[in-house]
Amino acid sequence: xxxxxxxxxxxxxxxxxxxxxxxxxxxxxxxxxxxxxxxxxxxxxxxxxxxxxxxxxxxxxxxxxxxxxxxxxxxxxxxxxxxxxxxxxxxxxxxxxxxxxxxxxxxxxxxxxxxxxxxxxxxxxxxxxxxxxxxxxxxxxxxxxxxxxxxxxxxxxxxxxxxxxxxxxxxxxxxxxxxxxxxxxxxxxxxxxxxxxxxxxxxxxxxxxxxxxxxxxxxxxxxxxxxxxxxxxxxxxxxxxxxxxxxxxxxxxxxxxxxxxxxxxxxxxxxxxxxxxxxxxxxxxxx
Amino acid sequence: xxxxxxxxxxxxxxxxxxxxxxxxxxxxxxxxxxxxxxxxxxxxxxxxxxxxxxxxxxxxxxxxxxxxxxxxxxxxxxxxxxxxxxxxxxxxxxxxxxxxxxxxxxxxxxxxxxxxxxxxxxxxxxxxxxxxxxxxxxxxxxxxxxxxxxxxxxxxxxxxxxxxxxxxxxxxxxxxxxxxxxxxxxxxxxxxxxxxxxxxxxxxxxxxxxxxxxxxxxxxxxxxxxxxxxxxxxxxxxxxxxxxxxxxxxxxxxxxxxxxxxxxxxxxxxxxxxxx
Amino acid sequence: xxxxxxxxxxxxxxxxxxxxxxxxxxxxxxxxxxxxxxxxxxxxxxxxxxxxxxxxxxxxxxxxxxxxxxxxxxxxxxxxxxxxxxxxxxxxxxxxxxxxxxxxxxxxxxxxxxxxxxxxxxxxxxxxxxxxxxxxxxxxxxxxxxxxxxxxxxxxxxxxxxxxxxxxxxxxxxxxxxxxxxxxxxxxxxxxxxxxxxxxxxxxxxxxxxxxxxxxxxxxxxxxxxxxxxxxxxxxxxxxxxxxxxxxxxxxxxxxxxxxxxxxxxxxxxxxxxxxxxxxx
Numbered sequence: 001x002x003x004x005x006x007x008x009x010x011x012x013x014x015x016x017x018x019x020x021x022x023x024x025x026x027x028x029x030x031x032x033x034x035x036x037x038x039x040x041x042x043x044x045x046x047x048x049x050x051x052x053x054x055x056x057x058x059x060x061x062x063x064x065x066x067x068x069x070x071x072x073x074x075x076x077x078x079x080x081x082x083x084x085x086x087x088x089x090x091x092x093x094x095x096x097x098x099x100x101x102x103x104x105x106x107x108x109x110x111x112x113x114x115x116x117x118x119x120x121x122x123x124x125x126x127x128x129x130x131x132x133x134x135x136x137x138x139x140x141x142x143x144x145x146x147x148x149x150x151x152x153x154x155x156x157x158x159x160x161x162x163x164x165x166x167x168x169x170x171x172x173x174x175x176x177x178x179x180x181x182x183x184x185x186x187x188x189x190x191x192x193x194x195x196x197x198x199x200x201x202x203x204x205x206x207x208x209x210x211x212x213x214x215x216x217x218x219x220x221x222x223x224x225x226x227x228x229x230x231x232x233x234x235x236x237x238x239x240x241x242x243x244x245x246x247x248x249x250x251x252x253x254x255x256x257x258x259x260x261x262x263x264x265x266x267x268x269x270x271x272x273x274x275x276x277x278x279x280x281x282x283x284x285x286x287x
Numbered sequence: 288x289x290x291x292x293x294x295x296x297x298x299x300x301x302x303x304x305x306x307x308x309x310x311x312x313x314x315x316x317x318x319x320x321x322x323x324x325x326x327x328x329x330x331x332x333x334x335x336x337x338x339x340x341x342x343x344x345x346x347x348x349x350x351x352x353x354x355x356x357x358x359x360x361x362x363x364x365x366x367x368x369x370x371x372x373x374x375x376x377x378x379x380x381x382x383x384x385x386x387x388x389x390x391x392x393x394x395x396x397x398x399x400x401x402x403x404x405x406x407x408x409x410x411x412x413x414x415x416x417x418x419x420x421x422x423x424x425x426x427x428x429x430x431x432x433x434x435x436x437x438x439x440x441x442x443x444x445x446x447x448x449x450x451x452x453x454x455x456x457x458x459x460x461x462x463x464x465x466x467x468x469x470x471x472x473x474x475x476x477x478x479x480x481x482x483x484x485x486x487x488x489x490x491x492x493x494x495x496x497x498x499x500x501x502x503x504x505x506x507x508x509x510x511x512x513x514x515x516x517x518x519x520x521x522x523x524x525x526x527x528x529x530x531x532x533x534x535x536x537x538x539x540x541x542x543x544x545x546x547x548x549x550x551x552x553x554x555x556x557x558x559x560x561x562x563x
Numbered sequence: 564x565x566x567x568x569x570x571x572x573x574x575x576x577x578x579x580x581x582x583x584x585x586x587x588x589x590x591x592x593x594x595x596x597x598x599x600x601x602x603x604x605x606x607x608x609x610x611x612x613x614x615x616x617x618x619x620x621x622x623x624x625x626x627x628x629x630x631x632x633x634x635x636x637x638x639x640x641x642x643x644x645x646x647x648x649x650x651x652x653x654x655x656x657x658x659x660x661x662x663x664x665x666x667x668x669x670x671x672x673x674x675x676x677x678x679x680x681x682x683x684x685x686x687x688x689x690x691x692x693x694x695x696x697x698x699x700x701x702x703x704x705x706x707x708x709x710x711x712x713x714x715x716x717x718x719x720x721x722x723x724x725x726x727x728x729x730x731x732x733x734x735x736x737x738x739x740x741x742x743x744x745x746x747x748x749x750x751x752x753x754x755x756x757x758x759x760x761x762x763x764x765x766x767x768x769x770x771x772x773x774x775x776x777x778x779x780x781x782x783x784x785x786x787x788x789x790x791x792x793x794x795x796x797x798x799x800x801x802x803x804x805x806x807x808x809x810x811x812x813x814x815x816x817x818x819x820x821x822x823x824x825x826x827x828x829x830x831x832x833x834x835x836x837x838x839x840x841x842x843x844x
Contacts, residue, residue: 047738048709060511084513092511099504104420104452111523113512124523146455176736179605179765181805206738247739250810250832257836276817466619467658470650472674492660
């Protein structure tokens with residue numbers, strides 16, 4: 001069943017000159033159609049300015065398409081009366097960990113969404129507890145967000161969205177401002193949401209290591225979908241990714257280079273284990 | 288240097304006063320401050336001091352934290368005292384050159400100093416025993432009646448709590464931008480007033496840009512989490528009066544009535560000033 | 564102009580009960596023309612250390628000798644030091660403030676009290692060296708793309724004409740190609756302009772590819788100091804302090820365990836490739 005569906009979505013930004021007149025338009029999203037199955041883990045890749053974040057904001061009805069339509073769980077996001085229902089079914093986590101935490105105490109921040117939705121007090125507490133446990137931040141519930149690390153703040157943000165009981169969570173470059181430890185924490189939490197809680201996850205990123213476990217990957221460029229497929233299919237096209245200002249993980253690159261040098265390795269090797277096994281198999285076949 | 292500034296100077300401990308409903312504390316502070324202006328003799332002030340001392344004791348907040356708040360108004364206090372001391376007409380006690388210290392002036396100066404001191408200590412006691420969050424909650428609910436006059440109570444409270452959350456972040460950012468500009472040779476510390484004001488441009492422009500960017504991000508994040516103002520919102524931590532809150536209200540009422548009554552008795556020796 | 568750091572210690576909140584030792588007895592020498600990578604997780608003290616090198620933070624004890632002179636000596640000109648040791652902060656584009664790109668880059672040299680002509684000359688040179696085309700000089704810095712903004716901000720520091728350039732996470736938030744472009748640019752500054760470079764980074768892979776020497780910090784101390792090969796030989800210990808080696812280092816170790824005769828010190832994709840090809844005969 002499809003949970004998010006976009007059909008020929010177009011979104012344009014107007015460029016204004018100093019007097020405020022329209023100078024020109026930039027097409028940020030250009031006829032994008034995609035279909036996300038319920039319960040899947042989707043990654044949207046693209047360089048900075050490729051339109052991936054603009055597309056993401058459509059799923060949460062923060063932006064409304066200029067042309068085409070977006071449906072979340074069957075609801076047309078362009079319909080005014082669907083707005084709040086769409087936002088409670090499709091949650092969103094943003095890039096900057098500091099600019100999306102509203103509460104002054106972790107648990108109060110997680111409760112913010114349910115409060116807005118009019119959830120009864122007793123249930124808010126239950127949801128806050130279960131969400132904080134799901135991202136492993138329960139013991140920090142009484143802390144001030146200012147004292148947390150970047151990765152912890154992003155996990156609090158994820159819990160804040162989870163407490164709204166959404167069907168899909170869009171993570172818009174949640175790791176771009178984090179260090180490697182923080183990045184790992186957040187990706188682990190996102191995978192947990194998908195596998196344990198069964199929430200559909202749409203991860204937007206330009207770190208290739210983070211999408212290795214995705215069910216499906218879309219690569220964006222100039223507002224269009226330039227590539228789509230499984231991580232393996234995507235990573236096997238090393239040269240094409242380079243053209244799109246992206247880079248494959250070192251292991252994939254090494255496998256690609258070895259292949260270029262004449263070692264027959266399978267395409268799109270994703271993990272260290274796969275590479276080592278393939279090389280061992282090759283070595284044994286040589287004997 | 289900027290990190291030294293503390294706002295919303297909450298003192299973390301567990302006491303009866305800490306546990307009181309913020310509305311009680313808000314109302315209490317208001318009542319206390321107002322009663323200070325009704326006293327006509329020093330018995331009233333004595334009662335007010337006694338009452339405050341008792342509450343401070345109950346709050347378990349060390350007295351030095353109260354005094355800290357006094358530093359900022361020391362100058363104002365001195366001026367008030369000096370003006371009242373020298374410029375009140377009446378029976379002279381001491382005279383030198385063209386200045387006279389009068390009996391009435393002394394009484395008035397002392398009473399003004401007491402009023403100001405008690406006012407400041409009384410209100411800092413509220414902020415010391417109430418988390419900023421609780422305070423905004425209390426204001427939202429306690430001032431709810433203002434909604435009849437079209438005052439956007441919920442929005443004001445939300446704004447206050449967001450401001451409190453972002454102040455430390457913006458202070459840190461100021462520190463960082465300042466250092467970054469200093470690395471480019473900026474000098475914030477020397478030169479005359481005009482030069483120093485000009486030197487602030489490279490600090491203030493990036494700071495404003497950043498504040499606007501943050502505000503924009505935050506507004507988006509709030510909308511994404513279904514925020515649409517106060518209507519239809521439930522509360523995770525709703526304010527509910529408990530037994531002790533009603534007791535506190537009763538004590539407050541008694542204090543108000545009794546101290547005003549005692550503070551307005553005509554006791555010639557203890558009167559504040561005839562001019563009043 | 565070498566930098567010698569001797570017994571440098573920095574304690575935050577010295578006068579309170581919450582004193583934190585951010586730097587703990589650091590001893591280092593940074594020689595002319597080196598390209599050094601400074602690595603450590605958040606809170607390891609690396610940002611604190613670099614802010615000492617241009618005198619923005621003052622040590623609790625110890626000394627820093629720049630070109631043989633102690634910067635903590637009385638009357639030492641810190642402003643002159645800051646023109647010699649350029650520091651690019653994390654997300655440097657957040658400090659842009661002028662109405663156009665060119666004026667912003669002029670800010671640094673102007674503060675040095677240079678003549679207008681010289682200021683313009685330096686700004687032009689700096690903007691050229693980061694690859695900002697002339698057409699953009701009169702644009703508002705706020706209208707540029709993220710990558711361009713970052714270059715302009717770096718140019719703002721380069722215009723001070725420093726001998727030593729310190730960059731704190733210069734690639735944070737950029738996409739892969741943007742990262743590579745910035746790192747190539749920095750490498751060029753070392754090879755062509757003969758600057759000493761100190762690159763603060765989280766990414767072992769970036770560092771392994773570009774630098775000659777790696778410093779690893781943990782809990783305010785320098786725990787490893789050596790060439791990438793020497794440092795990554797401690798890959799297990801590095802993991803214990805929350806840092807990972809380049810993926811290829813792990814691949815080589817795995818292959819070695821599987822009976823391949825590979826070079827365990829390979830730290831870049833190219834080195835690993837050569838080594839594996841050799842091992843396979």
